[in-house]
């Protein structure tokens with residue numbers, strides 16, 4: 070099988086917006102960002118970044134964004150959609166760089182190994198490190214938990230700021246054994262983090278088949294038997310209540326989740342949201358308030374907001 074690769078010479082300011090747009094709106098099979106700054110920083114980073122010489126001669130001016138699609142996808146339509154998206158992002162005042170778009174068809178094996186080059190150990194916190202399946206890593210603290218991961222085609226390498234905000238929320242929330250539901254699990258990264266942080270049982274849900282496969286494989290890779298998966302949209306068909314609900318999904322989808330949360334949250338339960346662009350926060354605040362929830366903690370990385378939420382006191 071071949072893949073359609075759409076390459077855009079653009080600016081790092083629009084990396085998140087293009088990644089999410091490609092995956093959520095255009096059904097991209099995967100995305101990749103080659104940033105000049107990554108290459109310039111290589112060598113002094115304390116992680117295991119390795120830069121190969123043949124890549125240095127071809128550095129992007131700022132960022133090369135690449136989205137991969139099925140070879141049957143409509144190439145011209147996708148290129149037009151990316152052009153429109155870049156115009157929209159420019160109208161928000163974002164730097165969209167050169168905006169040069171090129172396309173090519175590549176063998177999918179090349180893609181599988183190509184993106185692995187840009188995915189390395191993330192020494193995330195005192196408690197957690199994310200370790201790609203193919204890398205060796207020795208933690209500085211012997212009790213730091215390792216999340217071993219092969220995200221495959223699912224979202225959730227741990228590199229994304231939204232995933233990291235949700236992980237911070239989980240670290241703060243899990244202070245005793247609790248039950249957790251991870252809504253929109255992608256690679257299973259947050260479900261695995263919850264289990265490693267001491268959750269008793271975790272349900273990982275997603276609407277995509279790729280995510281179900283990736284989450285199951287990654288739970289097994291980490292030897293975790295307390296993670297179950299369920300393919301479903303949000304919490305509509307989920308049975309039971311949980312101590313923690315965690316969801317890293319775009320704000321538009323979180324708005325549909327909010328009215329479902331009360332029926333699935335135990336007394337004294339907590340909710341962790343991520344994936345909210347800061348411009349969308351007022352909508353989320355309003356919906357939470359209308360559904361008798363309150364925000365206890367607001368976290369922000371770049372454009373992204375993470376929230377820790379509980380029920381309003383009666």
Ligand SMILES: C[S@@+](CC[C@H](N)C(=O)[O-])C[C@H]1O[C@@H](n2cnc3c(N)ncnc32)[C@H](O)[C@@H]1O
Nearest residue numbers: 224225232253254255275276277280302303317
């Ligand atoms: C931004 S990714 C988050 C992945 C992972 N939890 C992380 O934090 O890195 C969002 C995930 O939500 C899933 N998703 C989107 N809409 C959904 C819905 N209505 N119900 C369940 N999952 C959904 C997508 O398939 C995707 O895997």
